[in-house]
Structures are given as C-alpha cells and as structure tokens.
Amino acid sequence: MTAAGESLGPGSISVVVPVHDEERSVALLFEELQAALQPLGRNWEVIYVDDGSTDGSFSALTRLHALAEEVSVVRLRRNFGKAAALMAGFVQARGDVVVTIDGDLQDDPAEIPRLLAKLEEGFDLVSGWKTRRQDSWRRRTLSKIFNFTASRMSGLRLHDMNCGFKAYRVEVVRGLRLYGELHRFIPVLAHYRGYRIAEIPVNHRPRSHGRSRYGVERYLRGFFDLLSVSFLGRYGHRPLHLFGGLGLFLGLGGTGVLIYLTSLKIAGAAIGQRPLLILGVLLVVVGIQLFSLGLLSEMIISHHEERADERGRVELRVEEILQ
Ligand code: UDP
Ligand code: MG
Numbered sequence: 001m002t003a004a005g006e007s008l009g010p011g012s013i014s015v016v017v018p019v020h021d022e023e024r025s026v027a028l029l030f031e032e033l034q035a036a037l038q039p040l041g042r043n044w045e046v047i048y049v050d051d052g053s054t055d056g057s058f059s060a061l062t063r064l065h066a067l068a069e070e071v072s073v074v075r076l077r078r079n080f081g082k083a084a085a086l087m088a089g090f091v092q093a094r095g096d097v098v099v100t101i102d103g104d105l106q107d108d109p110a111e112i113p114r115l116l117a118k119l120e121e122g123f124d125l126v127s128g129w130k131t132r133r134q135d136s137w138r139r140r141t142l143s144k145i146f147n148f149t150a151s152r153m154s155g156l157r158l159h160d161m162n163c164g165f166k167a168y169r170v171e172v173v174r175g176l177r178l179y180g181e182l183h184r185f186i187p188v189l190a191h192y193r194g195y196r197i198a199e200i201p202v203n204h205r206p207r208s209h210g211r212s213r214y215g216v217e218r219y220l221r222g223f224f225d226l227l228s229v230s231f232l233g234r235y236g237h238r239p240l241h242l243f244g245g246l247g248l249f250l251g252l253g254g255t256g257v258l259i260y261l262t263s264l265k266i267a268g269a270a271i272g273q274r275p276l277l278i279l280g281v282l283l284v285v286v287g288i289q290l291f292s293l294g295l296l297s298e299m300i301i302s303h304h305e306e307r308a309d310e311r312g313r314v315e316l317r318v319e320e321i322l323q
Pocket of ligand 1: 020022104106211212
C-alpha cells in the first residue's frame with residue numbers, strides 16, 4: 001500500500017463505501033467491485049468507512065483488509081451518520097476519480113464503468129438515478145415529492161438527489177463540507193459551486209441482508225436541510241439581498257399606510273381606533289428589524305471572509321488556468 005496522501009496515478013479510482021452494520025455484505029461487495037474495476041486497467045482502491053457498526057462489520061473488514069491490498073478501512077469512533085462517513089472516506093481518497101457506493105449491495109458495481117464514461121464526457125459529478133427502485137411504495141412516493149421540491153428549489157433538475165451511487169472528479173469532494181444529513185444534497189451543493197452535474201439511470205437491487213437505517217421520517221427532516229442548503233447556496237454570500245429586500249418591502253408598505261392615515265388625520269378624521277394603524281406600525285417595525293438582520297449578517301460574513309484562507313477559497317472556484 002502506498003502512503004496516505006500519495007496519488008494513485010492518472011485515471012485512478014477510489015471507491016468509498018459507508019458501512020453501518022453490513023457484516024454480510026462487505027466481502028461480497030468487494031468481489032463485485034473487483035470484477036468491475038479490474039478490467040478497466042487503472043489503479044484503484046476501496047475505502048470502507050465503518051460508521052460505528054455494532055455487528056461484525058469491522059472484523060469482516062479487517063479480514064478483507066488482510067486479504068486484499070486494494071482495501072483500506074477507516075473506523076469511526078461511533079455512529080456519526082452517512083455524511084460524516086463519506087467525509088472520512090473522501091479525506092483518505094487518493095484516486096483522480098471518487099466513486100461512492102452503498103455498502104448494502106443495493107447498488108450494482110457493474111454500473112461503475114458507465115458512471116465513469118459519463119464523467120469523461122466532461123462532467124464533474126455523475127449521479128445515479130434508481131429508475132426501478134427496490135423499496136416500498138411509500139418511500140418511493142415520498143422520495144418523488146422530495147426530489148421534485150428539491151429540484152425546484154435549487155434549480156438543479158435531478159430525479160434522484162439522494163442516490164448513494166455517484167462518481168466525482170476528486171476536486172469536487174475536496175471542496176465538500178458535509179455534516180448532519182447533508183449527504184442528500186451533494187448534487188445541489190456541488191451545483192452551487194459551479195460544477196457540471198449529470199444523472200444516469202442505474203440498476204437498483206432489493207436489500208438482501210441487514211436492514212435500512214432510514215425510515216420515512218428522513219424526508220420530513222430533509223426539508224429543513226433543503227431550506228438551509230438552498231438559503232445558504234443563494235443568499236449565503238449576500239444575505240442583505242434577502243433580508244434587506246424583504247425588510248424594505250414591508251417597511252415601505254407600512255410607511256405608505258402611515259402616510260395615508262396621517263393625511264386622514266390632517267383632514268380631521270379620527271384614526272386612533274383603526275386596525276390599519278396597528279398594521280402600519282407593525283410593518284414598519286418588522287421592516288426595520290429585517291433590514292438590520294440583513295446588515296448584521298453582512299457584518300458576520302465580511303468578518304469571516306477576511307479571516308478565511310483566500311487562496312484556498314479562490315482555488316475552489318477556478319476551473320482552469322492557462323499559463
Ligand atoms: N450508513 C452509514 N451510516 C449510517 C446509516 C447508513 O454509513 O448512520 C450506510 C449504510 O451502511 C449503507 C448506506 O449508508 O451502506 C445507505 O444506508 P441504507 O441502506 O440504510 O439507506 P437506504 O438505502 O435505505 O436509503
Ligand atoms: Mg440501502
């Protein structure tokens with residue numbers, strides 16, 4: 001095995017597999033991966049990330065590691081969730097291309113060459129789309145609603161954001177900061193960073209061992225994440241445009257109402273009992289608050305921008321430099 005940090009060479013592939021209680025699947029998955037990757041004639045590695053499994057997954061992985069030099073294993077201290085598991089794998093990855101695949105054998109490694117071929121057409125991220133999803137109808141329906149909403153909100157038209165089976169150019173994963181449940185929005189996060197994203201239909205198989213960790217409640221939580229992802233993606237660098245715009249709109253509305261009431265008062269009418277007066281005052285106060293919230297957010301951002309590593313951030317945005 002080469003030392004960590006060293007590249008595996010041009011065109012090399014790192015497969016990252018998040019594993020949580022999949023003791024019966026990991027070795028089978030390796031066989032399938034080997035069968036798919038060996039014929040490509042490129043260097044490759046498989047990085048299993050044991051995300052706090054409580055079954056025999058880690059010993060199964062240790063055996064696998066002893067048998068196959070392409071295998072490395074990262075063991076997390078406890079169950080941190082899929083996003084953290086993927087991040088841990090990305091840090092280890094030494095390939096030019098990174099493929100993520102679920103450890104439960106539901107994704108079919110034989111599809112990897114197709115993902116790679118699509119990547120080579122000039123995309124930075126190719127996402128799998130489980131066209132014939134082998135899950136319950138309830139999950140499929142919720143997933144459809146979820147994907148539809150997420151596509152509309154983010155402006156990135158994909159059928160299956162949450163698919164764990166994806167291929168990336170390594171730069172894409174280097175720039176990702178996944179935490180919480182953000183692994184569901186990797187395409188959206190990459191899209192906001194300006195990467196080119198494609199989607200291809202992939203084969204999906206029923207789960208034969210173990211059980212799924214996620215129920216339908218994930219989609220409800222997912223909507224909150226979606227809100228924060230699309231908010232940060234759109235306004236994260238210019239919050240005043242949102243808060244200031246909204247504040248100005250409400251504030252001006254309120255001012256209009258108050259001017260109207262003032263003119264009535266001058267004309268001699270009594271306005272003290274009118275509900276419109278309360279509305280006018282409320283709008284002005286809320287407007288000013290939103291506006292100041294926007295200014296405050298701008299102050300926080302400029303503080304961060306000054307301290308952040310400018311070079312690193314610029315590098316994330318540059319596609320290429322001709323010199
Ligand atoms: N997984 C993980 N940490 C977790 C939950 C899941 O690493 O906390 C892994 C799991 O072992 C599998 C993948 O993430 O390889 C997808 O999980 P699962 O099959 O439960 O989700 P589903 O396919 O039902 O969406
Ligand atoms: Mg699964």
